[in-house]
Amino acid sequence: MKNYDVAVVGAGPVGSTFARYVAEKGLKVAIFEKKKEIGVPLQCAGLLGKKIKDVNVLPDEFILNEIYGACLYSPSSTMISMRKKEEPLAYVLDRVAYDKYLAQLAVDKGAELFLNHRAEKIDIENGEIHFKDKKISAEIIVGADGHSSIVSEAFGNNFKSVHASQFLIDTGKNSFDDDYFQVYVNSKISPGFLWIIPLSKSTARVGLFADFDYQDLSGILNDFLENNEKLRDAKILKKYHGRIPIYDSKKNIVNNRALLIGDAASQVKPTTGGGLIIGFKCAKIAAEVVHESISSQNIDILKNYQKKYRKMYNTELKMQLKVQNTYESLDDDNLDSVILKLNEKEVGKIVSEYGDLDSQSPLMIKLIKSGVIFSVLPNLLSRKIFGL
Numbered sequence: 001m002k003n004y005d006v007a008v009v010g011a012g013p014v015g016s017t018f019a020r021y022v023a024e025k026g027l028k029v030a031i032f033e034k035k036k037e038i039g040v041p042l043q044c045a046g047l048l049g050k051k052i053k054d055v056n057v058l059p060d061e062f063i064l065n066e067i068y069g070a071c072l073y074s075p076s077s078t079m080i081s082m083r084k085k086e087e088p089l090a091y092v093l094d095r096v097a098y099d100k101y102l103a104q105l106a107v108d109k110g111a112e113l114f115l116n117h118r119a120e121k122i123d124i125e126n127g128e129i130h131f132k133d134k135k136i137s138a139e140i141i142v143g144a145d146g147h148s149s150i151v152s153e154a155f156g157n158n159f160k161s162v163h164a165s166q167f168l169i170d171t172g173k174n175s176f177d178d179d180y181f182q183v184y185v186n187s188k189i190s191p192g193f194l195w196i197i198p199l200s201k202s203t204a205r206v207g208l209f210a211d212f213d214y215q216d217l218s219g220i221l222n223d224f225l226e227n228n229e230k231l232r233d234a235k236i237l238k239k240y241h242g243r244i245p246i247y248d249s250k251k252n253i254v255n256n257r258a259l260l261i262g263d264a265a266s267q268v269k270p271t272t273g274g275g276l277i278i279g280f281k282c283a284k285i286a287a288e289v290v291h292e293s294i295s296s297q298n299i300d301i302l303k304n305y306q307k308k309y310r311k312m313y314n315t316e317l318k319m320q321l322k323v324q325n326t327y328e329s330l331d332d333d334n335l336d337s338v339i340l341k342l343n344e345k346e347v348g349k350i351v352s353e354y355g356d357l358d359s360q361s362p363l364m365i366k367l368i369k370s371g372v373i374f375s376v377l378p379n380l381l382s383r384k385i386f387g388l
Contacts, residue, residue, distance in 0.1 A: 002340040004380040005294055006032045006292040007129055008111075009119050009151050011038050013095075014262030014279035015144025016102040016143075017056060021287030030136065031103070031111055032129065034118040036144075039099035043242030043358055044165060045207055046095040047181060047197050048276055050088050055280040058091070062101065064199050065092040066178040075186040075332040076340035082349075083179070085206040090181070094196055112175035119145070123153040140290050140302070147245040149264035155255045158242060160246040160266070161190065164273070165217035166207030169234040184224075192273075194224060194352070206231070209273055214241050244273035247317060254306045257299060261286050269308070270320040271327075282309055294323040299344070 008019045011033035023029045047067070052058050067090040069083030083089075107113050121130035128137045143151025147161040177197040184194040191208035199205065206225065208217060218239070225231045245266045253260040261267065261282050268275035285308050293301040330338065 002127065002139050003136045004028050004138040006030075006140050006142060006290060007032065007127075007136060008144055009129065009149075010143065010145035010262075010264065011035075011099075011113060011115075012102050012144060012146065012262065013056075013099050013102050013276060014283050015142070016099070016106045017259055017280055018142060018144060018283035019111040020102070020109050021284060022104040022290055023106060023111040024252040025291045027291065029106075029111040030138070031106060031113045032117040032119060032131075032136075033103075033113070033115050036116045038103050038115070039096035039130045042096055042166075042238075042240050042387050043164075044095055044276075045195060045197055045205055045274075047090050047195075047274075048093055049090050049274075050157070051277055051279075052091060055277055055284075057105065058093075058098070059101070062094050062098040063091045064094055065178055066090075067181050067197075071180050071182045072339065073182065074336045076336045078336060078339045078343060080339060080343050081180070092199055104216070122151050122258070124151075124154050124256040127257040139294055140256065142286065142290070143258060143260040143264040144262050146263045147184075147243045147266075149260065151258055151384045152260055152264050154258065155252055155260070156201045157319055160248060162209050162211050162246065162273075163214055163215055163217055164207060164209035164242045165221060166205050166237040166240045166242075167221055167225075167236050168203070168240070169231065171231060171234045172202060174287075175230045175234075176201050176204055185327070185339075186263050186293065187331045188337065189220065190301055190330070191270075191324045194220075203237075209244050209329055217241075221259045243254055244268065245275075246270075247321070249310075249314070249321075251311070252306075257302075259286060259290075259305055265309075267313075269326060270317060270324045278313065279311070285312070286311060305306050332344055 005027040006022050006029045008015045008029065011031045016066060019029050019031050031055055066088040068088055069081060070089065071081045073079050105115060115129055119129050119131060122141060127139055127141055128135055129141060141151060143149045143310050145151060150160050153369060155347055178198040178201050181198065182196040189208060196210040197205045203362035206221060208219060208220060225234060245263045245268055247270045248266045250365045251266050253265040262279035267278045267282055286305050289302060289305040293299060313361060
């Protein structure tokens with residue numbers, strides 16, 4: 001007899017949410033987390049699109065700031081802005097507190113949580129997890145253990161990720177319009193980018209992701225602060241580092257008695273590297289499939305999870321890959337030219353109406369149908385990338 005119906009490796013927000021869903025269905029669930037404290041250290045920007053409230057519980061106490069608009073800056077500082085008039089575009093979260101809250105919700109529903117438990121070996125055929133001093137078994141193992149997932153490794157998957165760095169800064173004065181977050185692009189760090197996410201008028205998270213090591217990323221951030229008049233004298237309160245998995249449409253996320261969710265499944269947006277909302281939706285799909293599989297004692301049902309995930313997200317993520325490929329193909333002069341032309345065509349107004357941090361395909365379809373894409377990109381390039 002198995003110790004558990006379901007064993008979840010990783011107590012991040014996606015793993016905890018999945019555990020809550022399956023515990024609510026009456027399954028015996030355990031969560032194993034390698035860290036001594038959930039959510040520490042912070043490893044993300046903490047900016048979540050407004051759809052977060054549609055896909056998971058989010059009490060207002062974990063919202064540090066509401067964001068209503070965004071500003072995009074070209075290498076030469078040409079700027080495009082957009083704004084939602086009545087409702088927030090996104091929320092800035094206290095991710096450490098929120099991650100702990102989601103884990104506690106899972107425990108409240110009956111899941112057992114084990115901290116400081118680092119899995120050393122995963123047997124996906126027999127449903128076993130080996131730790132330093134013990135072994136547990138489960139009908140199904142769920143890998144929610146991030147970009148370097150040991151569960152994913154047991155599948156034979158390769159790890160593909162980029163580094164990210166972030167500073168929490170305080171300028172000591174009213175330096176930010178806290179209704180807007182800012183994005184800075186240039187060819188040196190593409191397809192990554194640099195961001196400023198305000199927590200208040202004087203504090204912000206300033207960070208970037210790119211294909212550099214941590215030391216180089218920190219150097220780029222320091223140079224950015226030094227060359228920005230408003231930020232030059234800012235005090236750096238904390239420094240954070242992390243890794244962002246690279247989206248892989250061909251990644252196998254179901255194998256034998258195991259499946260992957262969240263970062264472990266590379267369920268991230270190609271354009272931004274964000275993945276929490278995708279992860280939450282996939283946690284719900286996975287929970288339904290896992291419950292059905294265990295109830296019917298048919299492990300083959302797990303394969304439906306991968307099918308449902310791809311059906312839901314293939315179109316959106318493929319479109320985002322095309323956007324990412326476009327960005328990566330442009331040098332600084334091209335980026336300046338494209339953003340200047342977009343500004344002249346008042347694309348900010350279209351973005352304000354159709355823009356969505358999590359579903360970018362409606363906006364791209366609108367820009368393609370209106371002819372904007374072909375007017376700002378070289379014809380050959382636009383046809384090559386978008387296939388039109």
